[in-house]
Amino acid sequence: MTLSARALLDGIQAELAPRDGDNRLLPLITTGQAPQAVFAAIAAEEQRITSSDLRSFHAMAARTGEPNARAFFGGLPPGEQQAHDLLDALVDAVGPDQGMELPRAGCQAYPAYVAWLALHAEPSAAAAGIYSNFTAWGRYCKAVAEAMRTHYDFDDAACAFFDFFAADVPEIEQRVLAAIQAGLDTGRLQPEQAHLYARLFQNYELMFWNTLADEFSAQP
Template sequence: MTSNTPTAAELVDEVRAELAPIEERLSGHPFVATLAAGHVPRSTLERFAGEQHWIITSDRRSFAHLAARYGDSDAAGFFLDLAQGESVALGHLDGFARWTGLDPRSLGDYQPTPGAHAYTAYVAWLALNGSAADVAVAFLANLAAWGANCGGVADALRTAYGADDAAVAFFDFFATPAPGFDDHALRVIDADLRAGASPARAKSAARLLQAYELMFWDTMARSLEGDAAAR
């Protein structure tokens, strides 16, 4: 690490400052606001379950690949934890799917939309091409925004739709920060920066992942128009 190389904490602070405009657009996203008002049809919620099935199953493979790439290092443990978290989330997604009226076994037949699928496609790209720092910085920046919106979705489903705990467990899971996640991510980033990882590339990874996160929510909001017209 050169004297000009930031620490992990400094790099993450820089990234969060640069991503503040996207963070603002994600916070209180129109889709979440429409859901809180009780105006999202069941068909759109089914669509949400289908999109998330594709995302979660793909991300789990991506994290498992990263764990294999990094062998027995601390980074491998970090990515393995992420893969295991996706497995837990996938189980919870079944509860949400059942609540919407879907058979969870049918989720694999869902045809994903490009705008919603771009996020997980980029995660797969990172799994093949990104450094440990790229991935850890991107997810340290991204998961806070995703978690906040999941908390809003959980509250909306309970309040406006009368959903029970099993139905919203998927969203509750992501809304609750995993113990030690931030500290572990910072350790992985620091180690990779010391090994020569590029801070600029890590910033790019975070910027792109957050943009694809916004694209997911924007796609879900646009789907409301088509689902409403079909009713």
């Protein structure tokens, strides 16, 4: 029986689920224990990440000749640009001088890997790996936005970046399923590659949060 796109994504999510709780920064934020300065660090790192990912997604869309993969990757840059712009309000809220930080390697590993995939990966397998991380990222963003309002007294504008990624966008799922199915039907997508990309994305995602957890949990 031919593997379906839905079955592949479900299998990847089941494989990743046991590590969903390994984000050490999230509990510090959701309980109000993280210092407010952590949001300046997140904003500074995310400004670099969204700018890099926007270009990487454009490169992926340009590199693939498969219409469904091109539609998936081509639909992501406008969202990255919108998210990038929403960070301005968070930067304003945490103070104009606090966001001027040197990038942390542990936080920038994620966009570096996206850029590597843009050059080297089979696009439908990359699509599966990237999308598989969206669920955890969206859940983290929802929890952060709630905590920012509850424990840190941020207004809606400052929380808008996290609200944006916490929202469900069914169109993105429809596009990625079409891209994955096209890759499976033609034999270009090797399921083991999709699983590998997804595992690495999860590791880099956790590295982002845990790099900041190690830094800010040590602060008084």
